[in-house]
Amino acid sequence: MASILKAQKxxxxxxxxxxxxxxxxxxxxxxxxxxxxxxxxxxxxDQTQVAIPVAKKRKNKQRVLLLSSRGVTHRMRHLMNDIEVxxxxxxxxxxxxxxxxxxxxxxxxxxxxxxxTLYFEARRHxxxxxxxxxxxxxxxxxxxxxxxxxxxxxxxxxNCLKGSRGLLSFDKSFDDTEWGKLTKELFTHIFxxxxxxxxxxxxxxxxxxxxxxxxxxxxxxFQIIEKxxxxxxxxxxxxxxxxxxRFVLTPIRIFEGAFGGATVYSNPEFISPTAVRTAxxxxxxxxxxxxxxxxxDAHIRKERRKRDEDELAVSKVFA
Numbered sequence: 553m554a555s556i557l558k559a560q561k562x563x564x565x566x567x568x569x570x571x572x573x574x575x576x577x578x579x580x581x582x583x584x585x586x587x588x589x590x591x592x593x594x595x596x597x598d599q600t601q602v603a604i605p606v607a608k609k610r611k612n613k614q615r616v617l618l619l620s621s622r623g624v625t626h627r628m629r630h631l632m633n634d635i636e637v638x639x640x641x642x643x644x645x646x647x648x649x650x651x652x653x654x655x656x657x658x659x660x661x662x663x664x665x666x667x668x669t670l671y672f673e674a675r676r677h678x679x680x681x682x683x684x685x686x687x688x689x690x691x692x693x694x695x696x697x698x699x700x701x702x703x704x705x706x707x708x709x710x711n712c713l714k715g716s717r718g719l720l721s722f723d724k725s726f727d728d729t730e731w732g733k734l735t736k737e738l739f740t741h742i743f744x745x746x747x748x749x750x751x752x753x754x755x756x757x758x759x760x761x762x763x764x765x766x767x768x769x770x771x772x773x774f775q776i777i778e779k780x781x782x783x784x785x786x787x788x789x790x791x792x793x794x795x796x797x798r799f800v801l802t803p804i805r806i807f808e809g810a811f812g813g814a815t816v817y818s819n820p821e822f823i824s825p826t827a828v829r830t831a832x833x834x835x836x837x838x839x840x841x842x843x844x845x846x847x848x849d850a851h852i853r854k855e856r857r858k859r860d861e862d863e864l865a866v867s868k869v870f871a
Contacts, residue, residue, distance in 0.1 A: 612746035617657075617666035619645040623674040630702040632672060634797045638760070638773065639743065640715040640751035642670075654683075654811040661687045668742045669810075672697075679825050682801060683811060684738055690809040691816060693735060695769070695801040696825070703796040710775035710793035712758040717745040718773070719756060725764040731806055731817040732764065758795060767821055769801040 618636060620628065624647075636642050643664050648656070651673060661669050671683040680700070685692035712718075720743060726732035743760055745752055756776075763770045774792040806817040861867065 611748060612744075613748070614641060614668060614741055614744065614746050615664075615666040616642045616668040616670055616742055617645055617661045617664050618642045618670045619648060619657075619660070620672035621648050621651050621674050624672060624680075625674070625678055627700055627702065627705075628672060628674060628680055630704065631700055631797055631799065634703050635670070637714060638718065638758075639745060640717075640753075641745055641749040657683075657685070658688050658810050670742065671811075675825075677825065677829065681804075684742060685810045686738060686741060687810055690807060690813060691734065691738065692807045692809065692811050692813075693738060694804045694807070696804060696822070697799055697801060698768075699798070699800045701796060701798045706794075706796040706798070708794050708796050710758075710795035712775050712795055713753055713755050715751050715753040716755040716757050717747070717752055718743075719759040719776075720744055721759055721761045723761075723763040726762070731803065734806060734816075735769070735803065736762075759792070767802070767819070769803070771797075771799050771801065773797065 616639060618632060618639075620632060624632075632644075636644055643666055645660060645664060648660075648671070650656075654671075657669055657671060661667070667687045669683070669685045669687060671685070673681040673683060675681065680697040682695045682697050683692060684695070720740060722736050722739075726736040739762060747754075759774050759776060761770075761772045761774065763772075773795045775795050777791045777793060778788050779786070802822060803817070803819050804822050805815055805819070808814040808816050
């Protein structure tokens with residue numbers, strides 16, 4: 553048995569030596585071609601894998617800087633607070649001291665890492681103007697704010713979750729004009745809450761509506777109710793309940809740049825509040841002018857009715 557095992561070991565060692573000697577020779581051309589083909593095929597496969605573009609998901613990174621100028625009233629401050637509650641991607645900043653140096657706003661937006669700006673500008677006699685701009689190169693829209701009603705003032709029955717995302721609803725009139733299309737695109741960037749916002753909640757329970765009536769933009773906020781509160785076990789029925797705030801925007805000008813630049817659109821029907829107040833003062837002054845003219849006419853008529861002095865006049869008899 554031991555002799556058989558020694559013979560098998562010896563044969564195995566001879567076979568391995570013969571194989572090593574044969575392997576030391578030159579490689580055949582067919583073997584070389586096979587190796588080259590396999591290498592080239594693998595390289596081509598690698599190239600095709602690298603050349604395939606990887607589709608990247610586009611991220612919505614919209615951030616809005618919200619600030620105002622000096623001189624805003626309490627109603628304006630409450631309106632800004634309501635907008636901050638509705639838009640969780642808003643970053644509020646302190647008031648801007650100067651109303652004439654609007655070129656500082658793009659720098660403030662850059663420092664706060666914001667690509668949109670909502671700037672409330674207060675003027676005399678409680679006039680409020682709203683600037684909506686896209687950073688850093690525009691465009692920007694200047695609008696006059698009227699009929700402001702805040703959430704606390706309206707006392708509506710609707711309610712929504714703080715930080716929830718809202719749907720945007722635009723009237724079909726926005727697509728009829730060029731300035732309407734531009735305004736719709738800018739409002740979509742500003743009022744559209746991105747899903748990746750830091751303070752946003754994964755709920756959609758209200759809708760923001762923008763309507764054009766009489767060349768003015770009407771803003772409303774409604775709660776989405778999926779069930780009728782009056783019926784306990786009824787079928788689901790979608791209804792809308794107004795939450796607030798509400799306000800009306802009158803577009804004045806659309807500029808090419810951020811807070812300046814060439815005028816893209818100018819509203820010919822807009823009348824400034826100062827011109828309206830001047831016309832009202834002129835109407836009130838007409839009453840005074842009419843009264844004074846009547847007094848002067850009466851004095852002239854009285855002077856014409858006077859008779860000339862005769863011989864029996866008092867001044868001559870008792871002279």
